Amino acid sequence: MDPNGIRPRLSRVVETLSETRQSNEQLAAEAAREGSDGPAFTELASRFRDRVWRVCFQIMGHADDAADAAQDVLVRMFLQRANFEGRSKYSTWVHGIAVRTCLSLRRARSRRNKRVAVLPGLDLDATEIPSHAADSPQSDGIPLEEMLNTLGDEDRAILVMKYSQDHSYQELSQIFGLSESACKMRVSRAVGRLRARHSG
Incomplete structure (x- = not known):
């Protein structure tokens, strides 16, 4: 029994809170009109x-490279906030920024590593992987991270977006600026390369 009617009142409170929580797309529209300290973008940054x-x-x-990249992504989210036109989900738009930022940084890192490769014993990539990111699935005893490192940057990025972030091919086309058929072909070829290199 609930003589005081507490449960119905709690249900109404929960429903009210759900109704007042703005979607990412609604916040993005507000953020586009805000100044640098607006609450809408602050909320988006917190969510993402x-x-x-x-x-x-x-x-x-x-981990260190990821932290640098993530900071750049948040800055670009703010600087480009007026560019979101609502043609995709806001999360898809953010992931597009993340992919472009990471690919640019990976290319820069590759050039940097080639320049210092003549120094014996220097490993610029010897960073500790956080515990919450270390539980990668394995195939034939080979860590997934090691498998992905055998791919090119674009192949690695599209497999992460497809199989880890679970994007549809339509969303992949928005993230990578390619047609859906081109995304399907790129995913298929990347998976084929992994199978060729790591299958028994």
Whole structure:
């Protein structure tokens, strides 16, 4: 029994809170009109900070590089906030920024590593992987991270977006600026390369 009617009142409170919580797309529209200290973008940054870091870690492969990339992504989210037109989900738009940022940083890191490769014993990538990111599935005893490192940057990024972030091919086309058929072909070829290199 609930003589005081507490449960119905709690249900109404929960429903009210759910109705007042703005969607990412609604916040993005408000953020586009705000100044640098507006509450809408602050809320978006809070919602996406951890997700952006995870995406960056999966593409970059190293914690320090992921932290740098995630910070760049948040800055670009703010600077480009007026560019979101609502043609996709806001999360898809953010992931597009993350992919482009990470690919740019990976290319820069590759050039940097080639320049210092003549120094014996220097490993710029010897960073510790956080415990919450270390539980990667394995195939034939080979860590997934090691498998992904055998792919090119674009192949690695599209597999992360497809199989880790569970994006549809339509969303992949928005993230990578390719047609859906081109995304399907790129995913298929990347998976084929992994199978060729790591199958028994």
